[in-house]
Amino acid sequence: MFWTDKFYPNDDSLVRIGATGWVRSGEMVQKLKLDELPIKMSDVTVRFSAVNPANENIRAGIFTMDTVMHISDYKGKMLDENGNWINAG
Numbered sequence: 001m002f003w004t005d006k007f008y009p010n011d012d013s014l015v016r017i018g019a020t021g022w023v024r025s026g027e028m029v030q031k032l033k034l035d036e037l038p039i040k041m042s043d044v045t046v047r048f049s050a051v052n053p054a055n056e057n058i059r060a061g062i063f064t065m066d067t068v069m070h071i072s073d074y075k076g077k078m079l080d081e082n083g084n085w086i087n088a089g
Contacts (some may be wrong), residue, residue: 017044024053037071040083044069 018034044067050060072078078088 038069038079040079041071041081042069043067 017036017038018032020029020032023029046065046067047062048064049062052058052060070078072088073085076088077085080086
């Protein structure tokens with residue numbers, strides 16, 4: 001578990017906060033298990049790594065996507081850019 005907000009509160013370096021595991025062609029990522037719950041809505045970089053399914057040690061390329069991570073709960077609330085819980089609707 002990473003405690004970046006406590007140890008490095010002003011650090012903007014890339015830190016892995018979660019992973020999905022392998023996603024095969026045609027599949028969709030539906031859940032992402034986070035190692036650490038962000039303290040606010042955050043800009044994130046999602047990294048995709050392509051591998052040869054016959055030999056996962058052979059890399060076939062990497063690309064990234066910049067997006068915004070919205071954290072919401074099951075009660076209809078979400079974190080805003082200041083770390084406040086607001087109505088998601």
